[in-house]
């Protein structure tokens with residue numbers, strides 16, 4: 028864990044009693060989130076785990092400013108998330124890669140520069156493309172890539188402007204176990220080079236334990252925070268850390284927490 | 290008041306057109322041979338109900354008969370093409386060609402070949418509806434969900450069984466869409482045919498009025514033609530939605 | 538990477554495409570044969586000439602002056618009406634995109650124009666303009682509808698996840714328009730431009746029937762009224778073929794745009 032005392036750290040992301048209800052076409056509404064309290068420190072890496080449909084993506088969309096809470100508040104650095112977006116300081120990779128089909132890989136990665144009207148840093152883009160292992164595919168179009176390659180390209184795009192807050196919604200969902208492991212190691216390396224506040228939604232307990240400082244476990248209908256677990260492993264974490272008894276104990280514990288309450 | 294706002298937001302452009310028309314005629318002080326104002330046009334329609342109604346009824350009947358024949362034939366040939374690879378291969382390109390050319394150009398030919406007759410108008414409308422229906426319905430049949438076709442094969446359905454329980458039901462919504470798509474062109478074809486060779490109907494009325502510069506009559510006919518076309522289109526659209534609601 | 542397909546692959550493709558086209562060519566061949574036979578055996582009376590007679594009329598140098606004069610008049614009207622109609626359609630689509638409250642009213646208006654049989658508008662045009670301009674006006678009006686519908690639905694076609702992405706990147710409205718909605722709309726606009734070709738011919742011919750001084754539409758009507766059967770059929774064939782060729786060309790453009798932007 029970072030050895031900075033917690034009190035000195037500024038709060039980056041704060042959800043206070045945040046709730047979200049979606050209006051349905053038939054006039055009713057579904058409560059997707061109810062009374063969510065999450066506080067994320069600057070530079071912290073938080074993973075969100077939970078069964079499908081429990082509202083993980085909705086939490087992320089609230090933090091990204093794509094939805095507004097129907098109750099409670101959501102703040103990034105004390106301000107509305109949309110303000111951060113307007114200053115081009117959010118990086119996001121969606122569950123769905125959301126690459127523009129008419130742009131090449133490098134143009135897709137360069138898109139945040141164009142939107143922020145900053146000169147396109149070609150070397151940064153080349154470095155990011157190499158980082159996600161897509162060198163040689165700079166000029167390929169998304170339709171010529173595999174599902175996993177597209178997701179990697181969208182991660183490179185999320186990192187393009189060196190954002191303050193990185194939001195990742197199951198970015199490795201379409202990857203095989205080996206590539207996924209590799210991407211986890213890469214992501215940890217990026218993260219150790221420059222600690223940036225990160226929220227990662229994932230279905231993989233191992234991935235959450237390997238990458239995160241803290242894990243938030245959610246339950247569904249309505250979405251609530253079930254547990255908030257600190258990850259005790261020292262950094263940098265090596266693949267060997269995944270084989271310790273403590274690691275396995277935590278995997279078992281969290282997996283049990285994810286199982287539906289009977 | 291709270292009904293007025295949605296109404297205005299939908300129809301402001303149409304209302305604006307009428308207002309501009311009226312203002313232009315009154316402010317420009319045009320005489321009625323050049324351009325009559327909206328009200329006299331309306332008055333001509335209202336004071337000659339029998340004339341307008343009989344001609345409108347005739348045009349609408351021929352258009353309806355033609356569209357119905359064309360759509361049904363188109364769907365029938367599409368099913369034939371579904372049943373036979375050979376037929377599909379031979380007919381589909383012709384259908385594509387004919388549905389992508391200006392079909393109204395065929396009106397003078399059909400008029401000459403079939404004779405100046407009201408049944409020719411029906412035939413012209415039918416031809417204009419036939420090709421789009423054939424192409425559209427045929428594409429729908431080729432696009433049947435793979436799994437259902439496989440299901441029928443696994444169930445050991447006979448070709449006749451597949452036709453009855455799979456193809457015919459799948460055709461119905463496509464036929465309704467074709468109907469909606471072909472109605473405007475069908476009405477246009479009917480009026481054009483009457484305009485070129487008819488002795489009655491709105492198209493003929495129209496040519497007659499325009500040739501003697503009776504602008505109130507000509508514009509009145511335009512108005513009735515437009516109303517008839519909108520009515521047809523709305524009915525076809527409603528029917529399509531009703532069928533779609535029951536079919537899915 | 539692509540483009541270097543091996544010779545056997547190419548030969549195989551060629552064979553396959555021939556096999557696919559064979560029934561189409563046979564179908565068209567049978568159609569022409571039927572036309573010829575019906576004509577030579579007078580199966581449909583004297584007003585159905587054999588195909589060879591119609592082609593003979595078209596290639597006969599004696600008729601070239603008449604035909605080129607009519608065809609060039611009609612083509613000029615088609616081109617002008619097509620360009621004006623496409624321009625107005627695109628302009629209206631952009632205008633209602635910029636000012637959304639106007640959308641519903643323009644939608645109704647344009648739909649009304651579409652449903653209204655083109656000829657019903659002729660008296661208005663007769664008042665407003667010189668009769669030689671009527672074909673252009675009716676053509677433009679018919680094209681406007683198609684392009685407006687294609688462009689508005691194309692501009693509406695941006696995917697939800699792409700819109701979200703632009704929101705998170707802090708894109709301004711015009712950036713979203715230029716970088717996302719414009720490229721998304723291009724394939725739809727291209728296919729609208731293709732479908733507008735026969736519609737443009739239709740509008741022009743209808744306009745000519747209403748009283749132009751020359752043009753292919755006029756040849757048709759006078760051929761019909763004066764029993765100049767080969768001329769009637771030749772004018773129709775020429776119109777149809779021209780429209781078909783332009784349609785095919787626009788189909789190529791559509792395919793190129795599709796490949797580039799989708």
Ligand SMILES: Nc1ncnc2c1ncn2[C@@H]1O[C@H](COP(=O)(O)OP(=O)(O)OP(=O)(O)O)[C@@H](O)[C@H]1O
Nearest residue numbers: 049050057059077078079080081082083084085086
């Ligand atoms: N736009 C919406 N309209 C209505 N309901 C919605 C909407 N978005 C999400 N929901 C509802 O909110 C709940 C949470 O959805 P969410 O997408 O956040 O789940 P999730 O935890 O990300 O699931 P998964 O792991 O499958 O991605 C679901 O019950 C869903 O039906």
Ligand SMILES: [Mg+2]
Nearest residue numbers: 083084085122
């Ligand atoms: Mg999700």
